[in-house]
Amino acid sequence: MNISKRVDAMQFSPIRKFNPMAIEAEKKGKKIYHLNIGQPDVETPECFMEAIRNFDEKVIAYAESGGRPELISAVIDYYKKYDIELEPSDMIVTNGGSEALSMSFLTLLNDGDEVLIPEPYYTNYSTFALMAGGVVKPIPADASKGYAYADKENIEACITPKTKVICCLEPGNPTGNILSLDEMKVICELAEKYDLAIIADEVYREFVYDGRTPVSFGQLSEYADRVIIVDSVSKRFSACGARIGLLISKNKEFMSGCMKIAQGRLCVSTVDQIGSAALFRLPDSYYDEAKAIYCGRRDAVVEELRKIPGMNVVVPAGAFYLTCALPVEDIEDFLTFLLTEFEDNGESVMFAPAAGFYATPGKGKNEIRIAYVLKEEDMRRGVELIRLGLEAYNKKLGK
Ligand SMILES: Cc1ncc(COP(=O)(O)O)c(C=O)c1O
Known part of the structure; x- marks a missing residue:
């Protein structure tokens, strides 16, 4: 049997790659703090289960390919808070933000087309782009500049005749970088100039800290024709398994074009759509509470990391990830x-090695990504274990 070149070129997720080793350690009785994966321990709001308990149709039937009407109408109402007016035909309910990304690439790309993404980026973008025959081209975003990337020259230097899409993870995974509306405008103007689509991945939209207000590419209505918003209940409502x-x-x-693919895969789980419709109707107080939880965890992680001698930490402005270099050669x-x-x-503790979040070979070899999705005391202990582990590792290496 031959494996396609397309799949051969893909990598295993750096987020999950070390899981077998962690499972082995756990089998031997070691407790592992999982700082590697963005799976929050925050409870999914009760309204999700309640809506499903109240669902009393006798057959779990296929849903419409575009999504169930009660979910679509809840999403339309949710977006009104951002002054974004949507019609049902402006959206397709997908199997997580992940399927929205793969559908977008399949619809936009031909073989060899290029997808621009600020680097480091959520690693599965490479997988989704490769699935569609595309290739990721990184936009440089440096820790020394707080991972800011949205200046015209920086982006323009990466655009080639093959560039078809620019992806903005807003707020960003794995750096927590965020864009201002002005920066979004710069990106939109470039997209207009070079006829590019913009994929605005806003799955962490509300999680912006220190008094910042959430914004969306959807608010720039004059560019609406080239903007694709990717959204999800996974992180916002701590409902990753709802898909x-x-x-x-x-x-x-x-x-x-996307609807052809959506019809081919028939539909998304009827039951999960019922629960998710209730989530989109949660009051603003839900977001305030969730944001306060993650902000507290972020601050705890930053405080603990700064106890490691020589550490340079870029404090994330949003999402719930932090990327930093550790004083080791090979993470x-x-x-x-x-x-x-x-x-x-x-x-002991586990994090995601950051090299897999880079497209540029050799970058990120001494960096890690931490997901601050566990209780504050667990986050503190996890980072303390990194610090103690570093001491023991250096001792072993005779440093
Ligand atoms: C930036 C970003 N986009 C999309 C996803 C996909 O999430 P899901 O498929 O669970 O909606 C993730 C998951 O971690 C992510 O971090």
Whole structure:
């Protein structure tokens, strides 16, 4: 049997790659703090389960390919808060934001087309682009500049005749970088100049800290025809397993292309759509509470990281991830050490090695991504274990 070149070129997710090692350690009785994956421990709001309990149709039937009407109408109402007016035909309910991304790339790309993304970026973008025959081209975004990337020259230097899409993860995973409305405008103007589509991945939209107001590319209505919004209930409502996402665009031709794929895969889970409709109707107080929780966790992580000598931490402005360099040469070797050799009172820790979040070979080799999705005391202990692990690792290396 031959495996396609397309799949051969893909990598395993750096977020999950070390799971087998962690499972082995756990089998031996070690407690592992999982800072590697964006799976929040925050409870899914009760209204999700309640809506499903009240669902009393006798057959779990296929839903419409574009999504169930009660979910679509709840999403339309939710977007009104951002002054974004949507019609039902402007959206397709998808299997998580992930399917919205793969559908978008399949609809937009031909073989060899280029997708621009600020680097480091959510690693599965490479997988989705490769699935569609495309290739990721990174826009440089440096830690020394707080991962800001949205200046005209920086982006323009990356555009080639093959560039078809620019992806903005807003707020960003894995750096927590956010864009201002002015920066979004710069991106839209470039998209207009070079006839590019913009994928605005806003799955963390509300999670912006320190008094910042959430914004959306959808608010720039003059560019609506080239903007594709990717959304999801996974992070916003701590409902990752519900697998409900959204693909939103005012571009009729694009939506019609995506609908062909949506009809091919029939539909998204009827039951999860029922629960998700209730989530989109939660009051603003829900967002305030969730945001306060993640902000507290962010501050705890930053405080603990700064106890590591020589650490340089870019404080994330949004989402719930932080990327930083550790004083080691090879992060994967250090992580292997943490999972197989190191323990402190029977505990160790796991993070995502950041090299897999870069398209540029050799970048991120000494960096990690931490997801601050666990309780504050667990986050503190997790980072403390990184610090203690570093001491033990350096001792082992004779440093
Ligand atoms: C930036 C970003 N986009 C999309 C996704 C996909 O999430 P889901 O498919 O669960 O909606 C993730 C998941 O971590 C993400 O971080």
